[in-house]
Every structure is written in structure tokens, then in C-alpha cells.
Amino acid sequence: MSEATVILQMICPDRSGLVSELAGWVAANGGNIRHADHHTDVGAGLFLSRIEWTLEGFGIPRQALPEAVCALAERLKGQVQLSFSDELPKVAILASKQSHCLFDLLWRVQSGELAMQVPLVIANHPDLEQLCRGFGVPFFCVPVTPVSKAEAELTILRLLEEHGIELVVLAKYMQVLSSGFLERFPDVINIHHSFLPAFKGAQPYHRAWERGVKLIGATAHYVTEDLDDGPIIEQTTVHVSHRDEVSDLIRKGRDTERLALARALRLHLRRQVMVYRGRTAVFA
Template identity: 55%
Template sequence: MPMPTMTLSISCPDQRGLVAKLAQFVYRYNGNIVHADHHTDAVAGIFLSRLEWELEGFEIPRDQIATTFINYAQREKIFTSWQGVRWQLRASDIPYRLAIWVSRQDHCLWDLLLRQRAGDLFAEIPLIISNHEHLRPIAEQFGIDFHYIPVTPETKPLAEAKQLQLLKDYRIDLVVLAKYMQVLSPEFIEAFPQVINIHHSFLPAFAGANPYHRAYERGVKIIGATAHYATVDLDEGPIIEQAVVPVSHRDTVADLIRKGKDLERVVLARAVRLHLQNRILVYGNRTAVFA
């Protein structure tokens, strides 16, 4: 394991001196900064920052860093107002706990599980939820609890209540929709907003169902995949990662689907890794990705 670090992520109204003041907080307590990324959205007037430092030698016990930072920020008047300030601290040696949700397609599920087993994704995956039984053998092969929760329009509220309870019981930090072919309700998103979805097109093109068929009908020359945070608006959440591949008039719908699946695996894995490394800051319906 590499040396543990702490990451401070902040988005707030822009003002002078923020970079210096944040760095001074780390320096004051003998911290060694290993990564510092900042961005200002001049149109929105938003400042975004990701500051990562080594915990070895840092003079504040990790369970007291948050309180110390709040006191420091108030004392040094880092922010003219706390209104609009969003911040998070996360230690690198504490893995996120993921729940992977699937339907019948298995390509993204296999990819995530193999990457996690190989150490490419530093996370725990204690739970897989599906609205079909088809992929239970994969969960059993990896020793992961599998919960089958069928969903119909009539049973959706009850199904989502069961899903939310499972997320609480398993102490889940992030839900990954790995080709889970159901739309989450606004009530679910409000209760658990930390959800990453993979969509099989280069959004905002071909949102919704059957994007490869629609792309074929339009004779497109590229197809893509998009990983984004799920919101109440279908396929319109903040985009994390995208990729494209060229196609031609010779490609059938089946060819587009095959090529698209390859993209989906890679794009979803990249998005999940960025989240696990605390490299994504969301503001409005946009993201700053400090990759």
C-alpha cells in the first residue's frame, strides 16, 4: 500500500487568496502536499480545489482534521461566507464500499469485479442488486451477496425501499449502475444521490433507450459511451467520462453494440476510479475532473 494521504475537496464562490490559505492550512500542521489542483469557472464564479497531502508527519490526528479545518477557516476567514461552500475530507487508505446494480448484461459487471480483484479499483464490493436472477452465478463466484429485487411499475416504490434498506445495511458509499436497465425515481435519488450510471451513447446524443439502433438509422460515423452521475432527469446528470470509436457504413447494429460494449467497460471503470480517488467535483450540472 502506498503512503496514506488525505484529500480535501472544495467548491465555493471564488475570491482572492483561496489557494494560498488552503495550502497554508496544510503547511501549518507539517503536512506535505503531493497533489494540488485548482480551477475557477469564471462564468459561474465558482472556485474548485483538490488538495492532497501525506498523513505521515501531519500533526493533527485524522479524526480531528475536519474540526480543525473548520476552526482554521473561521479564524482565518478563508470564506467570506459559508453559503455555497461544499467540502469533503477523505483518507486514501479507507476503501469506498460499492454496490453494483445489474439487469441481464454482464460485460460491465465482469470488468468491474476483475479490476477490483486485480487491485485496479481500491474498493470493497459487498453487494450486487439485480432485477433479474441471470447474473447470480457471477456474484456467487466472487463471494458477493446477491439480492434479486424484481421491479414493475406497481412494485417500484416497495422495490426501491428494499434497495435503500440494503444500501444502509451494507454501509454502501456508492452505487454503480452497470447496465441496470431501470430508471431510478426522484425519491430514490434524493435519498441516495451517490450513483454512477453508464449510458451507451455519447451524450447528449441519443439519450434514452436503443441508442445504437438510432445511431445506425442516422448513419453516424462515431459512437460513444458516457458515464455520469444519475439525477432525476434521465441521462442528463453531470458527465464524468466519455469516449468514442469510429464506425462506418459497413457496420451493422450488432457491430455497433459490440464496439459500444468495449467502450462501456472502459468508460465506466475510469469514472468509478476517478470517484474512488476523489478527483471529481460537481457543481451545478457540470463536473471538474482533476485526473
């Protein structure tokens, strides 16, 4: 296992000398910086920074770091997030009947590509139980109907709380989460089978085929109350031609969906994504 690192993400009002001040703070405490990425949004007057340094030998003890970085953020009048590379967040995957994204994520976790734990998979149909059993992941079926939607969401929220879940991934869940759900659990990543903002909503491949597009894609984004309109993390594309039927677009699209979702999740887990003003800065 690689050496543990500290990851600091900061958003604060822009001014001169911020790069030097942040790097100097790390250096003054004996930190060895491994990665440093910065961005200035001139229009918004904001400075974004992601700094990662080795934990071993750092002058501030791990348990005291949250208080220390909060004091730093207060001095810079900014917002800060602190993470450690050796932490394995607990992630719940929500699915429906389609298996390609779920299988891909579970395989990547098993092979060590995604640094996370999957304590459970929740689906609104029982079709994927055997797949989860093969990976040794507990499976819960919570059916959803227009009448039972509110009750189903309460059941899901209870399961998330019981398992200490920090992030939810919608791997072709095919259900719209209510505003009430997102208020209680806002940390959700979704995969949408189109190159957003084109073809939002249902059956994007059918609508893309009708328009005769030559390029289709998939978009992984954070979920908000506005359907398919959350901050975009990752997008992938593939070419199609006039010879392709809807079934070909769906087949090709599944590959883009798997790749976009896996890439987005890895970026999120590595704390390389920063959300601000309804959009993202991705330090890849």
C-alpha cells in the first residue's frame, strides 16, 4: 500500500500570494508536497486549490489536523475539506435491472482500482442479487412504485444510516430521487446515458438515433433536485454512424457509461473534484 497522504481542498476569495501562503503553511509544518493544483475563477473572484502531502513526518498530528486546517480556512476566509488517502469511504450502490455498471464497479473494487468499501447494494428489482452474491456484497431489494415511493426512500435512508454510508452511486437506478431524500442525503453520483446537456430525461439513445447524431456519450454527475442537471464530473463519447440502429447505440453507450462512471468515482474518491457555483473543477 502506498504511503498515506493528506489532501487539502480550499476555496477562498482570490488574492495575490495564496499559492505561496498555502505551500508555505505545509512546508512550515514539515510537509513534503506530492501534488499541488490551483485554479483562479476570475469572474467569480475565487481561488481553488488542492494540495496533497505525505502524512509521515508532518508536524501536526493527524487527530489535530481538522482543527488546524479550519483555522487556516478562517484566516483565508474560505471553505476547506480535509481527507486522507488511506481512508476507504463506505459507498452504497443503487441499481435496477441493468447489470453492466454495477458489475464494472464491483469488479474494480475487488481488483483494487477503486479505493472504497461497498457494504451493500440496493435495487428496486431482485434481478441482480445473484451478481452481488458472487462478489460477496449484501443485496437489498426495495421495490418502488408511485404509491410506495416515499416509504421506499425512507427504507433506503435507514439502510444508508445503518451501514454508515458516505456516498451513494446510482448505477442505472432508473429512479428519480425526491428533494426530501437529497436533503437528508445529498452526496449522490449518477450516470446518465447521454452527453449532457443533450437529451436529458428518458430514452436518450432513441432520441439521438432519431436526430441522426454522429456522436453519443455518457455523463457522470452529482445529483441535484433538477433532473440530469447536477455538476458534471466526467463525460465519455463514442462515434456512431447512419448504419447504426437504436440497439447499436445502446450497445456502444453501455461502454461509455461504465467508463464515465468509473472515472468519475475514482476522481471523487481521490478528492480531485471541487464543486462551486453549480459546476466542478476537476484536478485530474
